[in-house]
Amino acid sequence: MENEKFNQTIPAVPLRGGAVFPGVTTTISIGRRRSLAAAQAAVEQGGNLLILVQQDPEIELPGKADLVPIGILATVRDVLRTPHMGVQMLVEMHRRVRLEELDSSEPYLAASFSELDNLTDTSDDEAIVQAIAYLEQYADTLGEANQQIMAVMRSKTTAGELADYIAGLLNMPFETEIKILTAADGLERLQIATDYLKQELRIAEIRSKIQQDAREGADKAQREYLLREQMRAIRKELGEDTESAVDELHHKVEEAGMPEDVKKRALKELKRLDYQGPQSAESSVIRTYLEWLVELPWDKTTEDNLDITHVRQVLDEDHYGLEDVKDRIVEYVAVRKLAGSHMKGAIINLFxxxxxxxxxxxxSIAHAMGREMIR
Structure with missing residues (x-):
């Protein structure tokens, strides 16, 4: 049957959204009434069926111009009806043929075809071995290696046979499937499939690395949590109060009203303190720094008294002499009064x-300006 040249018209089924390839027996879902009629007619007429591929899956009744010019000559072995999968036909894919004419009359599509006289193939061992190696590596990366599939793949003797098998095995983009379906040269088809495998392998390796990094990050966080809990239990047995001190500081940091960047730094230092043991020299330094931060009046404000006469009077009452210092302070108050809200963060440095x-x-400055003195 495979060496005959068919001149008669046989039933045809157009596929939407994907292609099929020679050399395998598979099931194809049927969703359209005319496709089901074509499959049943093929069974009644001996099984011959032409499987075509639509360029646009949205077209319900495709014409010849809507179909890929290369189809697959197949034999329908059975039409199956299943409760969950709908209607499926079991078909054996034979070879590529060229679509010649299409008859769209009821009850099903029928088509005539011609054999392809420009098909070429080769047993290029290097290209075959390379493609098999890439597919095995890709399967290992995905964790989906199947020894039976690999055995079938190694049994392919030509580049074209292997390319068709790989194309049917993988979920390739529609454009890539059409390139492989319409390519007459077997080595060209295998090169297209190999290039796709290389690209997918790079993507799979990156995805695998990201997943591995995420797992390692989660494992590290869990390990650190367990270690901290063990440290707390050990400190509790030793009668140390490091845990309560850290918790107290954390509460003070949350209640201090710090700016966001300062709070972020304080929490970072608090985490370092939590990791440090009480005997660590750095622990006391970190604690002193945090205690200083929480004692600062971040969210406490007072209304300044910028009466220059009053400020000078208080300074003179509290101090005899120091005229240069008091003049500089009065100048500062005067500038603050003139600048108003435009002056922020001004500091007087007394050394x-x-x-x-x-x-x-x-x-005296705090008293004169109505501010609270913080030491």
């Missing part, structure tokens, strides 16, 4: 050896 009056000047 000098112990006992020269830095703290008392700061106290």
């Amino acid at each position: 000098g050896p112990p006992g020269v009056g830095k703290t008392s000047i700061a106290t």
